[in-house]
Amino acid sequence: MKKSDVIEFYARLAADNPHPETELKAGNPFQLVVAVALSAQATDIGVNKATRALFEEVKTPEQMVALGEAGLKQHIKTIGLFNTKAKNVIALSEKLIADFGGEVPADRDALETLPGVGRKTANVVMNVAFGAETFAVDTHIFRVGNRTGLARGKTPLAVELKLDKATPAPFRLHAHHWLILHGRYVCKARKPECWRCIVADLCAYKPKTPAPPSRANAA
DNA sequence: CTCCCGATAT
DNA sequence: ATATCAGGAG
8 A cells, every 4th residue: 555545544544533442341451461362252342241240350360360260261151262261361360470570561572471462462452551552463453454455464463564664653553443443343354344434445455345235225 | 284162243 | 054253372
């Protein structure tokens, strides 16, 4: 995508949503790490539903360890991959206590040493909890980047590095939320709603659905 | 590369 | 019935 189009692309998303935020609910950095770790291959809505009760009683790594793996499973059994997630979250909590004084480190490499935390989760935490200009490439951003031509790559890391190069200063902090929200609600995986997309004219995606789903023939 | 895995939309 | 959902680890 041309540099001028990239600027226009972001400018429109920014005008449409000046203050984009995470839809994952968390009261502190620890809860954020847990919520994002739980969100792999699951919807934000599903994660929030499970963490509502969980986060009322668990606000620290110590409380998570006290709850235990079996107790945690009871809270998150409605989320996919819950067995490995429960194990990871307990282990992650223990490691925060043992190696980081019970605090969430404001460092991507340190975050990535936590069980169940990879580059994408670490990037989310750095951006949301610590205000870092990171580009957390999840399934939505990977799709939007490749589809639109904004940032193409065969792997999430490749797309992340391209976004880092292509994204101008004024948009770097919120780029990841603009892109994820656009992917979630407009540039959907199955049925992208191009007819109401505000950046459709800048997009490389060809099989655009030209019009909204056919309402029954109008009178 | 495979496995992990429930809820929801299509 | 199947694709998809804020991925990560072996």
